[in-house]
């Protein structure tokens with residue numbers, strides 16, 4: 001860039017807050033005094049110099065200050081403007097640097113100036129060509145957006161770098177300051193760079209503005225549409241209701257209002273409202289709608305903020321337990337301790353349990369009908385809490401505990417959630433009944449789900465698959481019941497504090513019947529308390545001969561049956577009330593007893609009336625029981641040799657039969673038994689009640705005794721029952737369930753019991769009144785058992801050996 005040496009003398013045409021760049025053609029209003037003065041001065045000068053077009057210097061005047069660069073303009077035409085005012089059309093030509101003021105014709109201001117010479121490298125370097133391309137692309141982009149299609153070609157046709165940059169003067173988005181900057185940038189390449197920059201910035205701003213505008217517009221549209229659709233939906237629903245003859249009032253379907261009105265925890269409310277949104281969008285008939293409604297009903301019915309106040313008066317609790325259950329002193333003591341510890345921990349803000357084995361859950365283990373369930377109910381009474389029972393028997397599906405995912409057809413919440421709903425409070429006593437009967441299979445492991453329910457570290461955020469919102473179970477008191485300890489899944493057992501209920505003695509049953517069962521059944525039979533009484537001998541007989549069980553369930557049934565009979569007889573006018581039922585009346589009322597003890601049977605009718613049958617003691621799911629073992633030898637001519645076992649025996653029991661046989665084979669001679677028979681003839685051992693599966697090692701002594709009886713021909717004493725595992729050398733090893741077995745022996749009228757020596761300490765648990773009536777022998781060797789159990793030999797007994805058919 002260089003300045004020419006010849007100065008120009010020109011009249012100034014001030015442009016107020018406006019810029020004209022070279023190449024632009026602008027119409028100017030001649031009513032403006034400054035414009036007219038400049039144009040007239042230029043015309044005068046042109047006339048005097050002869051020929052050429054009148055020239056002016058277009059100088060931007062910003063806030064009254066002139067820029068230091070102007071543009072030489074030629075007056076192209078003078079005439080009328082579009083609005084009818086007189087005007088001049090002026091074309092910008094080239095940049096002029098303004099010098100000193102001078103004089104000239106007319107009223108205009110005259111200055112001297114030097115033309116600015118512009119040089120552009122020739123040929124253009126690559127970077128500049130690129131720049132030209134970019135500028136043209138941006139300008140085209142912008143022009144197309146504005147719909148100025150006809151201008152696009154014109155811009156594309158400009159090849160001169162300087163002219164291209166100056167074309168920006170037309171851009172309406174540039175501020176005056178930006179245009180002045182373009183004007184004062186003399187170097188064409190720098191100017192094009194500047195113009196490109198300005199254009200690019202503008203386009204970017206425009207993009208942002210456009211996308212914001214678009215978003216806003218879309219949001220508004222969606223809201224409006226949704227609003228309209230909802231209104232339409234409401235109208236359609238209303239019309240449908242009217243068609244179906246339902247009145248407006250029946251519309252309890254307003255879930256939104258119900259959710260708003262319900263006292264739900266914040267998270268639950270959010271989830272519920274989301275579902276309401278979905279519901280309002282779904283049609284009345286769609287299955288999804290009905291699923292959502294069921295779900296919302298479930299959520300609304302849960303007692304989210306309901307809680308009962310605990311009655312933490314330990315003495316009072318003890319009184320409740322005592323009033324509702326006779327006997328069971330140690331069990332009630334354990335429960336009272338549990339409540340007391342719980343109370344202290346809560347008072348000290350320690351939470352419910354200490355560690356993993358804190359015994360968060362009391363498990364009541366024992367045979368049916370001993371009052372496990374009703375004790376659970378008493379615990380709830382004692383604590384002043386609601387009570388719910390969850391039956392787990394036969395639950396094999398994890399979803400039973402934790403619910404089905406809602407994507408399943410007919411999905412339901414799990415039993416825990418249903419229990420809370422049923423309880424109507426968030427802190428009930430929940431009894432997990434028959435926890436030993438949960439199994440696992442391909443549908444998952446319910447025990448694992450239970451574990452989560454019982455774990456204090458996890459159960460404050462229990463998640464049911466159906467509910468999908470968290471439920472706080474930490475305030476629930478869980479109790480469990482089980483018949484068989486061994487069947488409780490190991491991991492669950494770990495969380496539980498065991499309380500055993502082994503069954504009742506006859507005396508205890510009589511008390512329970514008198515104090516609890518009879519009053520309750522009298523009421524059920526619609527009889528007044530004093531109208532029917534059962535004297536003690538009758539109750540005893542009912543417990544001893546009409547029922548044989550560890551608990552009192554059948555006893556209660558028998559009493560109920562008896563009372564119904566009496567009530568019916570009274571109604572038929574056959575019996576006067578009040579009436580006292582004595583021992584002798586039972587047979588007339590409810591028939592003959594089913595469980596006459598063996599010892600009371602005719603000797604020839606007894607099971608042990610033939611050699612080869614011995615009485616054992618066992619523990620089954622129903623408590624302790626007596627069981628018989630039968631042994632026979634096959635005919636040496638026709639029967640196969642070897643050992644046959646029947647009666648649904650488990651593996652352990654089969655093995656103990658093998659052991660009994662091996663022991664007798666090797667030690668029979670010293671016992672003076674004809675062991676040759678054991679080698680040559682097949683042996684069959686059978687356990688009657690063949691349909692009931694049995695297992696365990698504790699029938700070892702009984703099998704040995706039965707076999708010895710068979711070989712020797714000596715009968716087994718009817719009044720003797722036995723239990724104990726036998727080793728190959730004949731030692732008697734300890735077994736479990738002594739208390740239950742002795743209670744059963746006592747029930748069955750057995751008077752002599754043989755147990756392993758090592759089980760002697762267990763006798764402490766057996767009620768004194770039972771021990772009194774039993775002659776208990778603790779032995780270490782099976783020979784002692786045989787000595788005690790086998791009756792003396794009779795003459796010719798050997799011929800009586802029975803032969804299996």
Ligand SMILES: Nc1ncnc2c1ncn2[C@@H]1O[C@H](COP(=O)(O)OP(=O)(O)OP(=O)(O)O)[C@@H](O)[C@H]1O
Pocket residue numbers: 324325326327328366367368369370371372373374375481483512516517551552553556
């Ligand atoms: N010690 C007791 N005092 C008073 N009533 C008792 C006692 N033991 C049991 N009962 C009564 O005997 C009935 C049977 O008891 P419950 O149903 O609780 O037995 P359970 O052990 O839970 O049996 P299951 O294992 O079959 O559920 C109940 O009506 C209960 O009130």
